[in-house]
Amino acid sequence: MCPDFQNNFGVTSYIGFLDSLIDNADGVKYLRKSHILQNFLGSDDDVAQLFNEIGTDLVPNNAIYSDVKSKIEDHYKTNWKKWMAQFFHEHVSSPWTILAFTGVLLELGMTAANSGTAPCEALLEYLKERGY
Incomplete structure (x- = not known):
């Protein structure tokens, strides 16, 4: 991170948000069918594993996407x-x-x-x- 400018951690928050949506290959499959993700890695398991590994050490700003996640959950309820x-x-x-x-x-x-x-x-x- 560069201390010279202010950062709102938008990319890390988005990756963290996707990581919260993707727990296994089914999440990747749904996002791929909805044209949110494109899979160039091969299998959906590989993509799920990638997001789960990337998301382990992130420090996202969860407040940015909390309203989106709650709307998705309300939609499915x-x-x-x-x-x-x-x-x-x-x-x-x-x-x-x-x-x-x-x-x-x-x-x-x-x-x-x-x-x-x-x-x-x-x-x-x-x-x-x-x-x-």
């Missing part, structure tokens, strides 16, 4: 986001399924609207017969 992602991953795999799903939703909406107006029409007929 919400169940409906998981369910929506799982639904789209499993059931919406082509434009045809999206079109069919949209058609079904439209048909259900039209049926509900028609069912909702039928009692109103019957009430109007009844009131007309009674002279109201």
